[in-house]
Amino acid sequence: MTRRLLILAAAGGSFALLAGAFAFQYLGGLPPCPLCLWQRWPHAAAILIGGLALFLPGRVLPLLGAGAALCTAAIGAYHSGVERGWWEGPTTCTSGGVSGLSPEQLMEQIMAAPLVRCDEVPWEFLGLSMASWNAIASLGFALLWIAAARSRT
Template identity: 40%
Template sequence: MPHASMRAMLDRLPSIAIPWILLAVSAATIGGALFFEHVLGYVPCSLCLDGRQPHYFAMAAALIAGILSREANIGIGALIFLGLCVFAYLTGAGISFYHLGVEYHWWEGPETCGGGNLVANSLEDLQAALQGGAKAPRCDEAAWTLFGISLAGFNFVITLALAALSALPLLRYFRESRGEA
């Protein structure tokens, strides 16, 4: 999409809709991660779990921003919570970028590069896992990719886009407060 048409589309997007979009996309992102974990059986590494935390925080902040939004004006309270969303999403993008670097071996990961969900459903499952030498997943090996992009890569792109979207009402507010159209 050309730059001019993207800007026109974003200018038409009402600021009061943005918190709800943030909430929905973060919930879908977390839902996708939980689907991969609990339905498809991919055990998340510690960095995967860390990458989810900003979404949880941002969902709460976006919900509060959405509730504080008014019909015609988003309001200063909502803008504060959207600012918290920007911070959360940029933090999430940083975590995901770090995880990508570990996966692509650009740098070393944490020494404890495991710690995924190793909780057994029964005592027998736990004993079998311990006898079989169950290991936590490695942070430096992507468990799943699509077009060469890992889940950490998708999370990076999603959180970066959500950071930009959550900053949009703030930018509009500062632009309007300076008298710019």
């Protein structure tokens, strides 16, 4: 594959995942949690990097694209662990214990809680959540970016 095709595939993959996320949100009625939103930013960066890398030579931009893909893959893997209860997520988007709270403090915690929690899986396919699929696909995109950086054509 040529450098140009590798860049198009990697940036196009990020575009497809980002478009899918917006489709799930606006057409499917599944609002994103904070971790879902964090996963979107590196995809947006990869798309911009891809646009530049198509016209500018060198390895720096494809390596930055690989970094963006690895970043969203890492966030997706972290989010998957939060969803599966392997570790706690940010206190702003996961449920926590209520022991030791007064009724007033509990009510305050409930009222301040976000509507969409990071530790619940709103959709899955083949036993994997959107965050898991994002992590897997983004690792593949990182490999495409790396191949583009190494390509001589």
